[in-house]
Amino acid sequence: MTGTFADKAAPPIGVFGGTFDPIHFGHLRLAEEMADALGLERILFIPAGQPPHRAAPGTAAAHRLAMVRRALAGNPRFEADAREVARPQPSYTVDTLAALRAELGAARPLWLLLGADAFLGLPGWHDWRKLFELANIAVATRAGAQAVQLGAIMEPLKDEMSQRVAADVRSASAPAGSILLREMTPLDISATAIRDLLARHGSARYLLPDAVLDYIHELHLYSSQ
Ligand code: ATP
Numbered sequence: 001m002t003g004t005f006a007d008k009a010a011p012p013i014g015v016f017g018g019t020f021d022p023i024h025f026g027h028l029r030l031a032e033e034m035a036d037a038l039g040l041e042r043i044l045f046i047p048a049g050q051p052p053h054r055a056a057p058g059t060a061a062a063h064r065l066a067m068v069r070r071a072l073a074g075n076p077r078f079e080a081d082a083r084e085v086a087r088p089q090p091s092y093t094v095d096t097l098a099a100l101r102a103e104l105g106a107a108r109p110l111w112l113l114l115g116a117d118a119f120l121g122l123p124g125w126h127d128w129r130k131l132f133e134l135a136n137i138a139v140a141t142r143a144g145a146q147a148v149q150l151g152a153i154m155e156p157l158k159d160e161m162s163q164r165v166a167a168d169v170r171s172a173s174a175p176a177g178s179i180l181l182r183e184m185t186p187l188d189i190s191a192t193a194i195r196d197l198l199a200r201h202g203s204a205r206y207l208l209p210d211a212v213l214d215y216i217h218e219l220h221l222y223s224s225q
Helices: 005-009 025-038 061-072 093-104 116-120 128-134 155-164 191-199 210-219
Strands: 013-018 042-047 078-080 110-115 136-142 179-184
Touching: 013 025, 013 093, 025 042, 025 110, 025 136, 025 179, 042 061, 061 078, 061 210, 093 110, 093 128, 110 116, 116 136, 128 155, 155 179
Parallel strands: 013 042, 013 110, 042 078, 110 136, 136 179
Antiparallel strands: none
16 A cells, blocks of 8 residues: 555545436435445445446436436535546446546545445446455445345355455445445335336425426426326
């Protein structure tokens, strides 16, 4: 590690990727709780351009980014980052993290924030083991339930977990390489359910910020008419 003392003292940064189609309170609450738990100076919300590991989102990237910007307005710790949306080709998380690592230096702790469902799918991601060289991973789990459903964890991920799971935040102070499981307030909200509600002209109020809902209505997103 070549970082100076000043680099080492630099507070950690969070990275939260998703399709955000649309962004909702499940995402925002996860980020808020992780910011507090990990002492994050800021969290970069990075909407996916064309995610390689799942079907392309139905909503144009520009709209998804605009909704993220509206949702984050007024929170000084939250920042929208358009780097994946701006690229014409698909972005891999590992490439995004490598770019951030180059910008922020080797000593700055980076935390990739994931919901438990996304974490379980990690072995399907491009070059996924390299993620641990670039960042720590914080997984938001459900209170009351087993941290992450052990039976659902694929062998290679189990192996990484056996070496990397940290008991608490203090023992995960390195710039990269740890996995931390954190219970978050369970909010059973999904973008899919919101899209379905809106397609049926139901109310999605209180599932996502009003500013995002206003944008959806102004632009007639998610309704078939
Ligand atoms: P979709 O329903 O379209 O699959 P989604 O609501 O799951 O979307 P994504 O943009 O795919 O949202 O998710 C981005 C990240 O947020 C993922 O890591 C996912 O696990 C996490 N996440 C999504 N919804 C919640 C929630 N309600 N509570 C905690 N984490 C969530």
